[in-house]
Amino acid sequence: MTKIKIGIIGSGGMARHHLTRFTAMEAAEIVAIASRNEQTGTQLAKEHKTAFISEWTRLIEREDIDGVVVCTHNDSHGEIILAALQTNKHVFVEYPLASDVGEGEAALKLAEERHCVLRVSHPESVSNTHKALKQKIGELGDLLLTSFVRLTPGRGARPEILFNLPVSGIPAHFFIYHIYPIIDFFGGAASVKKSAAYEGLTENGQYDGFVNTLTVEFKRGGIGQWTWAGGIAINAAEEHERYVLAEGTISDAGGEWHCTTPAGVTPLSIPDSPQSTLQELWLSEIQDAANQPPNLEDAAVALDAIRISLAPE
Ligand SMILES: NC(=O)c1ccc[n+]([C@@H]2O[C@H](COP(=O)([O-])OP(=O)(O)OC[C@H]3O[C@@H](n4cnc5c(N)ncnc54)[C@H](OP(=O)(O)O)[C@@H]3O)[C@@H](O)[C@H]2O)c1
Incomplete structure (x- = not known):
């Protein structure tokens, strides 16, 4: 070979x-x-x-x-x-x-x-969970709202790199891995609004804590909202993600995905196929x-x- x-x-x-x-x-x-x-x-x-x-x-x-x-x-x-x-x-x-x-x-x-x-x-591209979510989202009609929240107490393994505007970009950019999957589901944005506040920001662009929000209107309709906060007064990290679609809502709770429709709540079935x-x-x-x-x-x-x-x- x-x-x-x-x-x-x-x-x-x-x-x-x-x-x-x-x-x-x-x-x-x-x-x-x-x-x-x-x-x-x-x-x-x-x-x-x-x-x-x-x-x-x-x-x-x-x-x-x-x-x-x-x-x-x-x-x-x-x-x-x-x-x-x-x-x-x-x-x-x-x-x-x-x-x-x-x-x-x-x-x-x-x-x-x-x-x-x-x-x-x-x-x-190699995630069974992502593929199962994409399929379910496709079955539940138009997107109304997707929201993502990540709150974290820590500053990461290398804070001088991570909490560093010139090297890593704003939090929304270094957390691009929370944006990509949602863009893969719903496509690009027609408009974007952002706001960010930093604690302990120095002249060279390093900081100790942040809050960063992002709201988009997708070209195909529907709204996406992300919130990140880091270096904050919280004991352990929290993350929540929801997809509100015309015919049902998909949300993660305790690491498990559920789909809620007028008929009730069902767990999202995720195949175990090797990737x-x-x-x-x-x-x-x-x-x-x-x-x-x-x-x-x-x-x-x-x-x-x-x-x-x-x-x-
Ligand atoms: N896929 C994932 O799960 C995942 C997870 C974490 C991070 N990432 C991404 O992976 C990338 C690297 O992260 P990491 O955690 O491996 O960082 P890291 O441990 O700090 O390593 C970065 C390496 O790149 C070198 N470097 C940085 N800028 C350079 C430049 N301009 N020219 C030449 N060498 C340069 C650094 O050299 P020095 O030692 O001299 O700084 C270091 O050897 C980041 O973009 C991060 O967002 C991905």
């Missing part, structure tokens, strides 16, 4: 996660790791018996690499994926797709022109790209999601 040759960019938590997945796969070979962080980069390269490169620009130029996995912070995704697509590399990028809508649009255009796979790490991993999906898409143009539907949803998360406050 011809192996797909991969370069990894970044050497933090997600780089380690993807490396572990890819090295366990017969169809993949890790050719090099590029990282600006020499300490974690060389360590990771040593553990995986692969080459270390200090600059990602040199990694994407290599002709012995088919695809790159971008695991850097949010502020560099757009620049790196554009450069990688320009050298005809297939791309797997950690979410968000980009931190600039123009860069995201250009990336989709380039991927289409160059017949390159562009996959963003949103896991919904491939995102890494397996990406490799199979690269193999298929030899014979047909890549499917960029998922990347288009990821682009619609950043159009919302990056809409002006």
Whole structure:
């Protein structure tokens, strides 16, 4: 079997996660790791018996690499994926797709022109729960309202990165993984309203706590509302999600999905069928790209999601 040759960019938590997945796969070979962080980069390269490169620009130029996995912070995704697509590399990028809508649009255009796979790490493509929700939503008529609330006491593992406007963007952007699934259900927004307040905001854009709300009117009708609050006086994280549709309401309660209609409440049935991993999906898409143009539907949803998360406050 011809192996797909991969370069990894970044050497933090997600780089380690993807490396572990890819090295366990017969169809993949890790050719090099590029990282600006020499300490974690060389360590990771040593553990995986692969080459270390200090600059990602040199990694994407290599002709012995088919695809790159971008695991850097949010502020560099757009620049790196554009450069990688320009050298005809297939791309797997950690979410968000980009931190600039123009860069995201250009990336989709380039991927289409160059017949390159562009996959963003949103896991919904391989999620049984997401597929079951999508089917149920399709059965219950027009959307009236979807609401999402996440309240969290903590500041994450690396607060200096997470609670950092220039590096990660506003909370709605670093919580893009709460926006993407809903855009996959209901499509893009006709209008977006946002507001955010920060506690302890410093001149360099770091902060200690936040409240961020987002309201959209979907192009196909219906309203979406997201609320995030972090670094707040609450003991444990809380999350609630609801889809109010013309013929019923789907909501999660204690981690279980239920559907309420005038006839009563029924649990959402979620099949137990095995799903491939995102890494397996990406490799199979690269193999298929030899014979047909890549499917960029998922990347288009990821682009619609950043159009919302990056809409002006
Ligand atoms: N899919 C998921 O479940 C999931 C979960 C968490 C995070 N994420 C996303 O994954 C990405 C990485 O998160 P992480 O938790 O792995 O972060 P991390 O542990 O801080 O690692 C980021 C790595 O990228 C490097 N880096 C950052 N900016 C760079 C740049 N401009 N040029 C070169 N190298 C750069 C960092 O170097 P330094 O060490 O020098 O900073 C570090 O090696 C983020 O975009 C995040 O939103 C996804």
